[in-house]
Amino acid sequence: MKKKLGLAIISLTTLVLLAFHARAATEQVLSLKTTSGDQEGTLILPTSAAGAVPVALILSGFGDWDRDGNFPGGAIGSNHYKLLAEGMAQQGIASLRFEKRGVNPDPTKRTPPTSFDQYADDARAWLATLKGDSRFSKIVVIGHGEGVLVGSIAAQQVPVVGLVSIDGRGRNMYDTALADLDARPNSVARETEKGIVRSLKAGVTPTNVPTELTRLYGPNELAFMASWGKYDPVKELGKLKTQLLIIQGGQNPAVSIEDGQLLSSVNAGQNKFIPNMSLTLKDATQDQAGNKGPNFDRSAALSEPLVPYISSFVKSLP
DSSP states (O other), X not given: OHHHHHHSOEEEEEEEOOOOTTTOEEEEEEEEEETTEEEEEEEXXXXXXXXXXXXXXXXXXSSSOOTTSBOTTSSSBOOHHHHHHXXXXXXXXXXXXXXXXXOOSSGXXXXXXXXXXXXXXXXXXXXXXXXXXXXXXXXXXXXXXXXXXXXXXXXXXXOOSEEEEESOOOSOHXXXXXXXXXXXXXXXXXXXXXXXXXHHHTTOOOSOOOGGGHHHHSHHHHHHHHHHHTOOHHHHHHTOOSEEEEEEEEEOTTSOXXXXXXXXXXXXXXXXXXXXEETTSSBOEEOTTSOEXXXXXXXXXXXXXXXXXXXXXXXXXX
């Protein structure tokens, strides 16, 4: 572990002072050296507070979200992680968000992770850096989606005073994947995919994946899934001796109320439900037919209770 942290040395590459919301904070761009290249992050520091301040490590959800909450290339996005960081800065809470492996504005520098454990290794290295910084009085993790599991694993090695789960999944990857497949219309392809997932869950790597499915279930993808599926989110969260805040949105089809209940069973943490919050941490949009979906309007605000819930929780921690 020490060797991995040694490889992940944080160096300050750029200092950028930005004013937003009446100069509520400054931004600092950091770089993390990893075995697959440099990883860039943004540290936001509130300017209003005197002395050491709380800091949160923001861990993004599943998919190619960049540190701000947009997809590479800028075609789709909502800035939800950037808005979350800015909202907390207004409450006197610093934050660090970063580009996870496989996500880089420069397509020539995108190196996908070969193992789920690499996500946790990187988060652990960022946490270790925050831990040694005298500007911070306490550290919390804010995980979104798969970021909850990543944070749970990382915080076992670098303890934090609190963990916030936003739309975290309470079931392991295999059970979640099978449930997602069951929700799709019946087809030969669906049943084939279910067979692949069941084989992995049983500890057997499939060797007869149809050509048309190798993009999703090629050797690299299967290895990554196996490294992810070995973790039970509830068990990993239960290994932490820290305070929990479980937040569930009512308009994110990727998670259910059951997921929140499973995570909440770990200890008597705080639980909050935001009925209209979507995948992008904003109130869901609605089309003319009444169907609701994620809000990709970058200018739209986050769901109103989100930042108050988190900031209140962080400030209550010792």
